[in-house]
Amino acid sequence: MNNVFVYCEITEEKNIADVSLELCSKGRKLANDLNVKLEAVVIGDVGPEIAKEVSPFGVDVLHLANDSRLFPYRTLPHAAIVSHIFKNAEPEIALFGASSVGRDLAPRIASELKCGLTADCTSLEIGDHVENKTQTEYKNLLYQIRPAFGGNIIATIINPDTRPQMATVREGVMKKEEISSSYQTEVKHIDVAAILTDELFAVEIINRHIEAKKVNITASGIIVAGGYGVGSKDNFKLLYELAGALGGEVGASRAAVDAGYVEHERQVGQTGVTVRPKLYIACGISGAVQHRAGMQESATIISINTDPDAPINNIADYVINGEVQDVIPKMIKYYRLNSK
Numbered sequence: 001m002n003n004v005f006v007y008c009e010i011t012e013e014k015n016i017a018d019v020s021l022e023l024c025s026k027g028r029k030l031a032n033d034l035n036v037k038l039e040a041v042v043i044g045d046v047g048p049e050i051a052k053e054v055s056p057f058g059v060d061v062l063h064l065a066n067d068s069r070l071f072p073y074r075t076l077p078h079a080a081i082v083s084h085i086f087k088n089a090e091p092e093i094a095l096f097g098a099s100s101v102g103r104d105l106a107p108r109i110a111s112e113l114k115c116g117l118t119a120d121c122t123s124l125e126i127g128d129h130v131e132n133k134t135q136t137e138y139k140n141l142l143y144q145i146r147p148a149f150g151g152n153i154i155a156t157i158i159n160p161d162t163r164p165q166m167a168t169v170r171e172g173v174m175k176k177e178e179i180s181s182s183y184q185t186e187v188k189h190i191d192v193a194a195i196l197t198d199e200l201f202a203v204e205i206i207n208r209h210i211e212a213k214k215v216n217i218t219a220s221g222i223i224v225a226g227g228y229g230v231g232s233k234d235n236f237k238l239l240y241e242l243a244g245a246l247g248g249e250v251g252a253s254r255a256a257v258d259a260g261y262v263e264h265e266r267q268v269g270q271t272g273v274t275v276r277p278k279l280y281i282a283c284g285i286s287g288a289v290q291h292r293a294g295m296q297e298s299a300t301i302i303s304i305n306t307d308p309d310a311p312i313n314n315i316a317d318y319v320i321n322g323e324v325q326d327v328i329p330k331m332i333k334y335y336r337l338n339s340k
Contacts, residue, residue, distance in 0.1 A: 005089070
């Protein structure tokens with residue numbers, strides 16, 4: 001009772017999705033702070049061997065609903081099972097990936113349980129709160145932190161009165177960290193037949209078509225990202241050339257995507273993807289808070305900018321003041337001279 005729960009998505013290959021494993025890592029830390037257990041929910045056409053995927057991340061209990069009808073994902077049966085588990089277990093915290101599945105499922109669970117839900121969190125912490133009007137003190141609340149008002153402020157949202165405290169988090173925001181390859185996870189089998197009714201399968205999946213990802217910049221160790229300051233779509237060719245020389249990928253800020261310089265799949269930030277490469281080269285990016293939220297944990301950050309006071313420079317390890325069109329060709333030239 002009152003433990004931390006993570007809803008684990010199943011991929012097309014019937015493995016646990018990366019975003020869910022990332023949330024298990026964060027959930028383990030939250031559970032340690034609260035001195036409670038970490039529990040996970042897996043729903044689909046998978047057996048108890050799936051526990052091997054979540055065990056290294058410190059999951060104490062796995063609630064498994066195994067039924068061939070539960071894969072691929074359908075809203076009504078999944079919502080019925082998760083609601084059933086949460087009503088019985090009464091979680092303190094429940095985390096979902098901010099994927100197409102999580103964004104569909106989590107609001108339904110919040111509505112059913114009449115509790116709050118914070119979307120697209122960039123940080124989750126445990127802390128206390130004192131209500132100003134009543135001076136009521138709340139202990140060990142979940143601080144659900146995310147940019148708000150177009151990224152102009154960082155909001156810390158709390159849910160003191162209802163449970164569970166629910167949040168969704170996008171892939172890449174939390175770091176995936178194993179704690180033990182020999183961690184023991186208890187598997188609890190859910191009696192699916194007692195929960196599911198024919199009405200829950202009113203929607204029938206006739207055909208499915210899944211497009212493969214054209215770009216996966218989250219897996220790249222080196223990212224060369226451009227902003228509106230790059231100037232044009234043609235100038236972005238320099239970024240592709242540098243990324244090609246370094247063996248990396250090209251990313252972009254929202255301003256560059258909105259200007260049509262590059263496709264949305266390469267957008268880094270609050271409304272794009274979150275990345276943690278070994279090297280992040282920010283070219284002509286001012287560094288709005290919503291962009292920094294998606295890349296600030298990169299191991300090394302290089303900023304190329306004409307504005308010495310650009311916010312991105314405050315988190316950069318190295319700053320190059322200059323025009324992107326002048327700096328990048330020199331970087332390519334000297335990298336190739338010194339890497340032979």
